[in-house]
Amino acid sequence: MLPPWTRRYELSTQRPTLADVAAAAGVSVSTASLAFSGAGPIAAATRERVHEAAAQLGYAGPNPLGRQLRRGRSGIVGVVIGDALRRAFRDPVSTQVLDGLVGTLGPLDLGVLLIPSLSDPDSPGVDPLLESAAMDVAVVMWGGGDDDPLLETLRRRGIPTVLVEGQLLPGIGAVGIDDRSGIEQVTRHLVELGHTRIACVTLPLNRDRGEGFIGEPELAGRVWAITRRRLDGMADAGVTPVAVWQTPASLVEHGATAGRALLSGPDRPTAVVCQSDLLASGVVLAARELGLRVPQDVSVAGFDGIELPWLGTDVLTTVVQPLTEKGAAVGHLVRDLLAGAEPDHRELPVTLRVGTTTGPAPS
Amino acid sequence: MLPPWTRRYELSTQRPTLADVAAAAGVSVSTASLAFSGAGPIAAATRERVHEAAAQLGYAGPNPLGRQLRRGRSGIVGVVIGDALRRAFRDPVSTQVLDGLVGTLGPLDLGVLLIPSLSDPDSPGVDPLLESAAMDVAVVMWGGGDDDPLLETLRRRGIPTVLVEGQLLPGIGAVGIDDRSGIEQVTRHLVELGHTRIACVTLPLNRDRGEGFIGEPELAGRVWAITRRRLDGMADAGVTPVAVWQTPASLVEHGATAGRALLSGPDRPTAVVCQSDLLASGVVLAARELGLRVPQDVSVAGFDGIELPWLGTDVLTTVVQPLTEKGAAVGHLVRDLLAGAEPDHRELPVTLRVGTTTGPAPS
DNA sequence: TGGCAGGGTCGAATCGATTCGATCCACACG
DNA sequence: CGTGTGGATCGAATCGATTCGACCCTGCCA
Incomplete structure (x- = not known):
């Protein structure tokens, strides 16, 4: 009777396994395994023979599923x-x-x-x-x-x-x-430039992802940690925003919407702190759209430090994170x-x- | 002597397996498996008991690795x-x-x-x-x-x-x-508008990803299929571009670079066909930067149909793909x-x- | 009351590798 | 010449599930 491993090898059709390769190379399964993993002593000639057999059979290496189960990883x-x-x-x-x-x-x-x-x-x-x-x-x-x-x-x-x-x-x-101190720094920068009417464009407050002005009650409620920290950063700089606008996501168009809302009113702020660069770039675009000059009429700051090729030669003031x-x-x-x-x-x-x-x- | 499966169950520390759950529920492993997969007849009460045992042991469901190996998927x-x-x-x-x-x-x-x-x-x-x-x-x-x-x-x-x-x-x-016919359509559109001096901004030609004007030799060489098809589309419309600029990637900044190069020369084209929207938007930005009006001074078309919020109220002429x-x-x-x-x-x-x-x- | 159908359960084989411990052999050393 | 050493190889257990075929028991029908 033939040794058991010849069974599948002779049936063909199935994909070859390590056992098939071992059989073809005339070594045991464990040795064949060693030939592939290299974890253990193995004669160069044997390794060679196993690899040849593998090539012959079209065996593309140990099946990851078997390996994963065994390793538990x-x-x-x-x-x-x-x-x-x-x-x-x-x-x-x-x-x-x-x-x-x-x-x-x-x-x-x-x-x-x-x-x-x-x-x-x-x-x-x-x-x-x-x-x-x-x-x-x-x-x-x-x-x-x-x-x-x-x-x-x-x-x-x-x-x-x-x-x-x-x-x-x-x-x-x-x-x-350290986004809290980052926002604090950029806010202080604006204060030092003489700004007092500063607005804020935030990331979503929570999974409701509303869009629009928000007041005390919402701000006091449950707010995502990241948004909260960036809000707190402004407070650390001693600034209470004259208006806070929530966006449903950090995207240019939502920044633009925010910018239009914040900058078209009568008492418009002289500076806008945005919780992301994408939002800030939207605000800049909205300002230009409204005929406002940046930064002469309104200053805009962001957060992240990403590239914004569509702002042209303007460089956004921002907090750069790695x-x-x-x-x-x-x-x-x-x-x-x-x-x-x-x-x-x-x-x-x-x-x-x-x-x-x-x-x-x-x- | 205890049945074999109590072994690991009593040792604790290890993560529980289906065998542990089965032992705890007083059923066989196969029955426990059925209780989770639902593939096969099983009494509601038994299923219940197995799930309770699982909860008790903190068993979070069948280990995917075991399942994967068995299923071969x-x-x-x-x-x-x-x-x-x-x-x-x-x-x-x-x-x-x-x-x-x-x-x-x-x-x-x-x-x-x-x-x-x-x-x-x-x-x-x-x-x-x-x-x-x-x-x-x-x-x-x-x-x-x-x-x-x-x-x-x-x-x-x-x-x-x-x-x-x-x-x-x-x-x-x-x-x-069908990008070839897409480009053909948009090119014909420009021809119908009376354009004769049409330039082209391409995606990378091959893995060299060069940037700059390219001539006949490069165009005749090995070119990625997608880029080739979109080039051919222009030919199908009967247009030979007055200039072809290769970009290293489909990104706004590379479009802007292309735009500056193409539009600042003396014999500038009256229209630019770009092989992507991102590139096209870069060209539009470059045109504005150079003081050219779009579309009065130069027409720009793209490909893809993505959103380009930074173009403001302008809507890019393009080929929309789903x-x-x-x-x-x-x-x-x-x-x-x-x-x-x-x-x-x-x-x-x-x-x-x-x-x-x-x-x-x-x- | 006997037989049959089928729902429910179980035992054992299987998926394809890794790895531990045992074995074997050649060579060097005492 | 006996023995120790260690490199090379092998056998068998193991990882954790799925699934096939066998079995048991209950309930229904003849």
Whole structure:
């Protein structure tokens, strides 16, 4: 009787497995495994023979699924996008962080699995992928607060998690920036230029994502951590905005809408602090549209430090955050978590960049 | 002696497995499996008991790795980004297609794994993820020609593949649009407006990604399929461009550079056909910068039909392609391939949208 | 009352690799 | 010449589920 492994080998049709290759090379499965992984002593001639057999059979290397089960690791990092994908992807801030993350994870042989969170407030469930996809670590971008069902699901599944720009939570890694002091700096810059009537354009306050002026009651309510911190930064600089406009997302058009609303009234502010560059660039465009000169008639400041080629020669005054490094920092936390480290958190510095969109307050 | 499965259950510390749950619920592993998958007859009471035991033990559902190995399916679709991620992500064209794809795949319980192709012309190797990540199907966006090592690797691994905007190849699925006739239409539109001096701003010709004017020799050489088709569209309309400018990527700033170069010379064209909207918007910005009126002094047309909020009230004349549907079409091809269908290809229609950036040729 | 149908459960094989411990052999050293 | 050493190889257990076929028992029908 033939040895058992010849069975599948002779049947053909099926994709070859390591056992088939081993049989063809006349070695044991364990030796064949060693020939591919290189983890253990193996004679050069044997390795060669195994590789030849593999080539002969059209064997393209060990099946990742078998390897993953055995190792107990999938090599996959789930990235939960806490916003509609189409929106998140239109924002260079998200994509640059993602780019930095992918760049760091790639060399570690870790893949990035996109997990769109159906952040639909009505829908009760959680994304099926979040619920059941294989991943060794999860990264939550733009993740909600401590009550977010996302985080609860991940905790239940026992998946180590890193939060980007969320709040600090026990047992969860976090990467953020010092946005509060960043906003404080840019606000002080405007105060020093003599501005007193300063308005503010905010990121969404919460998952309702309303658009329009907001007052005390809303500001006192539940507000996403990132938005809150950037609001607090203005207070730190001793400024109470003359108006606060909420946008439903960080996009140019929402900034433009905000700009039209804020700048067309009678008591228009002399400066606008925006919580993102995309929003700020929209405000600049709206100002130009209204025939206002920037910065002579109105100063505009942003946050992020991304490229805005459509502003032409103007350079936005903004708070620059290291986006790619942020992604890399997330990657490093992920690496450490996989190595068994305790969840850590890391805060990156920001710097004020004074451009051409802010100037002395008009007299 | 206790039945074998109590072993791990009593040792604790380890994560519980289906066997632990089965033991705790007093049923066999197979029954416990049925209780979770619902594939097979099972008494409601039994299911209930199993789920209770699972809750008790903190078992969060079947381990995906075990399931995947058994099923021989990973539930993962690898998306190979044929360009630097940071660049691809800055282009709404890619991200909208990706959005449509993810939206279609999600409900099918398929996840999207991002695979950055290190398209470095010098680097000899292929991305390790491409080489060894688990995936049931691969989608190649912006994939190169038939000689691309990407495709060769996928073929060798036996992974069914769908190509987006590539060329038709045997054994490989493909989704594209009728861009050749789209460009023809928009070119004819300009001809009808009386333009004779028409310039062209192209996408990269090949992986060299040069920037600047190009002449006959380069145009006759090896050119990426998509760029070639869009060049041919102009010829179909009977137009030979007075100048052709190659850009290294579809980004606003490269369009602006092209615009400055094309529009500042003495014999400037009266119209510019751009192979993407991002490029076209850059040309419009450059024209404004140079004090030229659009469309009175120069007409500008694009391709894609994406939103360009920074153009203000201007609406770009362009060829609109259904980006989200394109992603969905890819998703459907993927679904069909997984169901065992032969690789198919699908071409989506485009439509000319006449906006405010094209007008009669100046006399 | 006997037989048959079928719902419910179970045991065991299986997916494809990795890895631990044992074995074997050649060579060097005492 | 016996023995120790270590490189190379092998066998078998293992990762955690799914699924096929067998089995049991109940209830219905003849």
